[in-house]
Amino acid sequence: MKTNLSYIKYCLQFLWKFASQPSTKLLLTVICLPVLLVFISSAVGAKQPSDDLSLWQVYQRSLQQAKYVDLTHTITPQIPVWVGFGSSTFAPSVNPKTGKPYTYKTDGFEATHYDLSTDQLGTQLDPPAHWAPNYPAIDELPPTYTIRPLIVIPIQDKVTKNPGYHLSVADILEWEKKHGKIPAGSVVFVRSDWSKEWPNPELAKRKQFPGVKLEALKFLHLQRQILFHGHEPLDTDTTPNLEGEAWLLHNGYAQAEGVANLDKIPEAGALVAIGYPKFQGGTGGYARYIAICPPNWKYGVSVNQIPESPLPKAAKPLHWDEKLGVRVR
Amino acid sequence: MKTNLSYIKYCLQFLWKFASQPSTKLLLTVICLPVLLVFISSAVGAKQPSDDLSLWQVYQRSLQQAKYVDLTHTITPQIPVWVGFGSSTFAPSVNPKTGKPYTYKTDGFEATHYDLSTDQLGTQLDPPAHWAPNYPAIDELPPTYTIRPLIVIPIQDKVTKNPGYHLSVADILEWEKKHGKIPAGSVVFVRSDWSKEWPNPELAKRKQFPGVKLEALKFLHLQRQILFHGHEPLDTDTTPNLEGEAWLLHNGYAQAEGVANLDKIPEAGALVAIGYPKFQGGTGGYARYIAICPPNWKYGVSVNQIPESPLPKAAKPLHWDEKLGVRVR
Structure with missing residues (x-):
């Protein structure tokens, strides 16, 4: 990335030097600016891989409200x-x-x-x-x-x-x-x-x-x-x-x-x-x-309708019940 | 349902009896027919609840190919x-x-x-x-x-x-x-x-x-x-x-x-x-x-890509391995 940017900078400086008239400088700017913008945006784009987030959208639109x-x-x-x-x-x-x-x-x-x-x-x-x-x-x-x-x-x-x-x-x-x-x-x-x-x-x-x-x-x-x-x-x-x-x-x-x-x-x-x-x-x-x-179904709970994280604290602690042979509240 | 239909039938028979002229009968038919059709279609609709199949569509469009x-x-x-x-x-x-x-x-x-x-x-x-x-x-x-x-x-x-x-x-x-x-x-x-x-x-x-x-x-x-x-x-x-x-x-x-x-x-x-x-x-x-x-991901299997039901038959049967203490093929 750095090498590419230095090269572009060098080219622009070179052209600028040879464009003596203000009108030539303006023309140069009009031509170069869009090229530079496209280059920068594509370089930034390469850094950010395009994730396929379609399943997250499915979750947000449908499964979360279910x-x-x-x-x-x-x-x-x-x-x-x-x-x-x-x-x-x-x-x-x-x-x-x-x-x-x-x-x-x-x-x-x-x-x-x-x-x-x-x-x-x-x-x-x-x-x-x-x-x-x-x-x-x-x-x-x-x-x-x-x-x-x-x-x-x-x-x-x-x-x-x-x-x-x-x-x-x-x-x-x-x-x-x-x-x-x-x-x-x-x-x-x-x-x-x-x-x-x-x-x-x-x-x-x-x-x-x-x-x-x-x-x-x-x-x-x-x-x-x-x-x-x-x-x-x-x-x-x-x-x-x-x-x-x-x-x-x-x-x-x-x-x-x-x-x-x-x-x-x-x-x-x-x-x-x-x-x-x-x-x-x-x-x-x-x-x-x-x-x-479905979200309008009469039974069940949806995500965010109840405390999930943190989970709710109970008044009674879990403890071992010898007679039942299992942990109870 | 049955009671409602009998009632409708009774009313229609009653009106029919009093409409002596063919023209009155035609008018009666023109008025009653749409009312009857609306009633029947709504009765049939009540028998067939409109299922919310949106989650099945989510499955067919997204989760099945994942x-x-x-x-x-x-x-x-x-x-x-x-x-x-x-x-x-x-x-x-x-x-x-x-x-x-x-x-x-x-x-x-x-x-x-x-x-x-x-x-x-x-x-x-x-x-x-x-x-x-x-x-x-x-x-x-x-x-x-x-x-x-x-x-x-x-x-x-x-x-x-x-x-x-x-x-x-x-x-x-x-x-x-x-x-x-x-x-x-x-x-x-x-x-x-x-x-x-x-x-x-x-x-x-x-x-x-x-x-x-x-x-x-x-x-x-x-x-x-x-x-x-x-x-x-x-x-x-x-x-x-x-x-x-x-x-x-x-x-x-x-x-x-x-x-x-x-x-x-x-x-x-x-x-x-x-x-x-x-x-x-x-x-x-x-x-x-x-x-x-996502469906184009390089790892994993999709529904229908492998035998699921019936599951595939293996050449070697499962049997108990005394040394490992677990069932193996």
Whole structure:
């Protein structure tokens, strides 16, 4: 840059010297000034790479004003889980040297030790490797499993009459009659309101619960090319051989289980953010699903509507509850 | 609806009966037909709620073509962790009745038992309750911690010369000179390339590592109102009392730790998706960060560029590696 500028300066001085008449000097100025301005602006422009800020604009115009609704159950040692896995326990993290737990009072911090009997716990994402070892484990899902259009198909009225009702192709077609064709690559959650009783541990023992018919799963994947479906209960259906889950996982499809708050989401028009930790060779995912709903939607919170950073201070401090085996306020 | 239509029908029959002349009948038809059409169209409209599909359009126009880059380390029993927490172990989930692990061969499925000594493991999200019990635990963060503009401030060249270099306010201002003011509510990740040596267990023992100066944290939060910052190492700075982390957590701010692949992300213009399971009273979060980069960005994959559903079948099956204590292919 400096060399270029010196060269320009030298040329201008040289020309100036030879332009004896004032009119020649004026002409020289009129010719040189625009050239100089173009040169300077392009030099400054080269210093500032042109960032592609289109995604930031998308955020500012659309995602920031959207309404965020959590579709995730809180994991505690008491939540419903299949009896075949046994229970999980939480404890304060311990200093291996002293064998004593770290405490806010003594150490200035706390951490948590989890003994989790299964990765099939709470709101989760089943990778196909849960049943089929030749298909991806939770850490092998591609990073494009991140944000998708969210469809909510309601069967809760039918479940009220028949607690063992299963989603059918007719229910899907009824949704499409109201909202249009399900976009390829979407996530489809089935609203049954089964989760309204969560965390009643009895839920995991019930033989009858709302499910999804195999024909519906095949229709969603083979005719509509969805990314994955999700349901509120801990299993896909009530057939003796779990035919729906078997077909999904043995054919390389993932599924969401234990999804919550589907009564707070529009049937069409929301997005879902999909998050889960990346445990190597994991056969289940402790997942986080957050629905991003249109700005005028009646439920949820928008960015800046609540204190986010700093977060609000609570009157009651967190402390370990020995009986519940979990940190509470 | 039915009652309304019957009423209309009744009125029309009544009028028809009293309109004896053909000309009166014609006049009646001309007057009533538009009224009837308006009524029918509004009734049909009421049956079909007008969905707000603007977020789906945002997805189809922008997010679908974006490039997705995972910023998350895979969690294994061998990854670097602070010596004060001890190690974590993975095992196959066991049938509590028989005491035997479930296997693909015998049971048709597998699941994973995790014994995690700490929630401060791998790529994570520190809620302020890790140090300050009056501030939110991981399950108490609002659902708006989901997707944000992502800023990457590079200090890797300075770290090459000085492995203990810490981000300063001058580095932030230099970033702003190139890209403009940091938008409020953003996530700011500090690129040091420290994670390039991951998962070398020695990383957790080093006294010297790239950090973030307290003045930089204060500037980002108090002058720029960011959501949270993140760094590649397991701690925020190398001061004896960890002054940066202390200031953050005791003032209600969260932070990301153990972030990866920041060399694959533009310094400005990407978004970050933030996911973490919701353990009650949790003082750390096994997090997932995925960067969503502009469509022409050189790294990452877009939706539909790779097999997503069904996922690809691997030639080698997953199986338990006794020596590594984890499922591998």
